[in-house]
Amino acid sequence: MKTILLTLCKWLGLFYLAKQITARRPRILCYHGISVDDEHLFSPGVFMQANTFAGRMAILERWGYKPVSLDELYRQHTSGRYNKDTLVITIDDGWAAIEHGMLPVLKKYNFNATLYLSSYYVIKQRPVFKLSCYYLFWKYNAPFVLAADSCLKPFTSLQQLDIDNLLSIWAKLDSSYEQVILQELADYFGEDLTKWQQNGKLMFLSAGKVTAMAEQGLAIELHTHRHKFSELNLADAAKELADNQHHITQLTGKTAQHFCFPRGEYQPQQLNLLAAQQVKTATTTENELVSKNDSLLMLPRLVDNDKVSELEFEAELTGLMTLLRLAASLVKRGK
Numbered sequence: 001m002k003t004i005l006l007t008l009c010k011w012l013g014l015f016y017l018a019k020q021i022t023a024r025r026p027r028i029l030c031y032h033g034i035s036v037d038d039e040h041l042f043s044p045g046v047f048m049q050a051n052t053f054a055g056r057m058a059i060l061e062r063w064g065y066k067p068v069s070l071d072e073l074y075r076q077h078t079s080g081r082y083n084k085d086t087l088v089i090t091i092d093d094g095w096a097a098i099e100h101g102m103l104p105v106l107k108k109y110n111f112n113a114t115l116y117l118s119s120y121y122v123i124k125q126r127p128v129f130k131l132s133c134y135y136l137f138w139k140y141n142a143p144f145v146l147a148a149d150s151c152l153k154p155f156t157s158l159q160q161l162d163i164d165n166l167l168s169i170w171a172k173l174d175s176s177y178e179q180v181i182l183q184e185l186a187d188y189f190g191e192d193l194t195k196w197q198q199n200g201k202l203m204f205l206s207a208g209k210v211t212a213m214a215e216q217g218l219a220i221e222l223h224t225h226r227h228k229f230s231e232l233n234l235a236d237a238a239k240e241l242a243d244n245q246h247h248i249t250q251l252t253g254k255t256a257q258h259f260c261f262p263r264g265e266y267q268p269q270q271l272n273l274l275a276a277q278q279v280k281t282a283t284t285t286e287n288e289l290v291s292k293n294d295s296l297l298m299l300p301r302l303v304d305n306d307k308v309s310e311l312e313f314e315a316e317l318t319g320l321m322t323l324l325r326l327a328a329s330l331v332k333r334g335k
């Protein structure tokens with residue numbers, strides 16, 4: 001039904017019209033990782049197929065967008081007026097496969113982009129623990145039967161574990177257990193972790209790759225060191241920011257000045273923390289175009305992923321969905 005309606009809107013020229021009406025509302029696009037195998041089936045919200053991403057960039061080109069940096073967005077905001085068709089591409093986290101799945105396409109179109117980097121797994125260079133556990137249980141859809149010499153034996157009387165059992169034991173252990181547990185789990189299910197190290201599956205970029213990408217013009221900005229923020233008190237949240245800044249400066253030689261809230265979540269009092277650290281802009285995952293009245297520290301984005309069709313993406317990009325949401329809220333208020 002939605003497809004038929006949107007096709008009709010596009011055919012009637014409403015996408016084009018919406019783009020003109022919303023031209024001075026910047027678009028900040030939000031991306032995450034690229035799938036190297038079947039991760040887009042496991043978590044399509046995080047892992048996009050490379051050809052989906054390439055298709056999206058072709059759509060931007062077709063609609064005449066020339067993506068700019070967050071510094072340029074900030075400059076426009078402080079000048080009092082946003083330019084027409086301002087668009088920013090942001091990529092969250094730092095997944096390894098963006099190197100081959102996103103960078104060449106961005107380069108092809110000469111598109112500016114920003115990577116919000118969480119630095120912990122860049123330094124650790126091992127698969128992201130919790131997500132990898134979820135992935136293995138999803139893929140093999142069976143309980144994990146503990147071997148007699150399992151490192152988990154001292155911590156449980158259970159003979160076999162599901163994902164919840166495993167994570168509740170993990171929560172009581174320190175991080176030095178993570179890779180040992182994951183290796184046991186992978187061996188049990190017959191998954192080859194060395195292959196993951198090679199193809200970047202569920203891995204983050206290496207330090208050398210981040211440095212090389214920064215040199216090629218990718219802006220590297222803040223996303224906290226351990227991908228934690230809203231759940232922390234002010235002192236711990238400040239430390240997350242400082243640690244992240246420290247690693248980014250080491251990797252790029254630059255001071256990062258833009259921030260993305262992990263999972264898009266924050267507590268209101270944490271906004272002061274960002275201002276105190278001279279953060280110029282911060283983005284959430286609220287799905288909307290930017291308006292001139294939005295605070296620079298709570299900027300919405302258009303969250304794109306592998307569950308979104310090209311037509312739906314175009315409807316968001318051109319602002320048609322924004323106008324429809326606006327109309328719906330006016331109707332609701334009128335009732």
Ligand SMILES: [Zn+2]
Binds near residue numbers: 092093223227261262
């Ligand atoms: Zn993130």
